[in-house]
Amino acid sequence: MQEHKKLPRASVLRMELYLELLEQLEANGQQSVTSAELGAATGISAVKVRQDFFHLGSEGKPKIGYEVSQLASLIRSVLDLETPKNACLVGLGNLGRALAASDIWARAGFRLAAIFDRDQKIIGTEAAGVRVRNITEFFGVVKAEGIAAGVITVPAPDAQEAGDLMVGAGIRAIWNFAPVTLRVPDDVVVENQSLAWGLITLSYAMKSDKDKNHTAL
Amino acid sequence: MQEHKKLPRASVLRMELYLELLEQLEANGQQSVTSAELGAATGISAVKVRQDFFHLGSEGKPKIGYEVSQLASLIRSVLDLETPKNACLVGLGNLGRALAASDIWARAGFRLAAIFDRDQKIIGTEAAGVRVRNITEFFGVVKAEGIAAGVITVPAPDAQEAGDLMVGAGIRAIWNFAPVTLRVPDDVVVENQSLAWGLITLSYAMKSDKDKNHTAL
């Protein structure tokens, strides 16, 4: 077994699928699972599955496979999903509201501890049981609540400003939904996720399909 | 100039950033822009910028850079963002509502032509000016409206069913938000985008940070 150094990013993204499935198997009372089974169920090739678990520092047994609940625990532990972490969200538009109401927080060990906006019409309202505060209170609340991660769901032109606030308040992990690249110090991790990616990619893929048919004529 | 074959996926994802910036520059009346400027503004290395535009089949001029509006057009054209395309959305939960209300559709040339759900309490309501229909009407509406792309925002256990419906109705481009891998025929493009990715990645990144500090002691 290799002492796990750093999980490839692509591998980290697949962990969610494994975990989802493993928890399902666990609920069904299944004890063990092979890489082939996991692969068939997740649509990931069995080799990739084994490689991923190898990176995790896996503990499968030949002829048997992986012990379901142990593997699930290992994933949760390596990704640190069970350590409680506080997060805040800046910008309560449609996306912010959807995120706030989502169950992803708990699944990754986060608690949405605060929501901020600058719009007086939104400040004071609630989302997912959390009161929306004025962005001017940002610094104080982040300190008081021990917030370690920030989510940016403001319009693109305001994103850098939101990021600066977060960095200034000591936050070193940012999840950014605005289609801009934030300028942050080296020790701050930024995870970008634009909502538009899917549509843009599909648009391009649909065109390629068309082209293919065309040349086939 | 190379005749552009297939844009690397990673490159496609960056196009949104370029386009966002180019349109801004265009609005400011700037005529041309260099790879260095674009890189500085987007946080992408200048080499990567040139490489990306090379893949596009770019038309920059030494000593000047790229012509802003021409480059923007090229991107829109290669990604096919201006061809009108109809999409439908299945599952009007919080995420579905946020997507429906978003402006990303128009930016990528899509029109949200129909929304489906199976919950009687939701059917008949409206989101972003689109009436929610019963999922039983799916096939007919997709044909009638000429819908070419589908978005899945249902809970994970229902995702495959939604995908099957889409495939059955002739849809060949699917944007899936459920954390499952859809089983679809080879000629159907599936673009997966789980909302949880960001949090999971951050969780892992924050842990690595902690470890780093630890070993530094």
Place this chain on the structure above:
DNA sequence: ATCTAATCGTTAAGTAATTAACGAAAGCGG
């Protein structure tokens, strides 16, 4: 206890993406 078949862990090969390098084209100053 030994053999067989399955399945893992790990190294190696192949593929895709990023980064580097550098010749060629084009504006600009003298």
Place this chain on the structure above:
DNA sequence: CCGCTTTCGTTAATTACTTAACGATTAGAT
């Protein structure tokens, strides 16, 4: 008009990710 400097286009090198290969291990049968 001629060099000088900038910046592109393109090929090459590096790095990261994926896929393949295969020896080692173990359960289960005889």
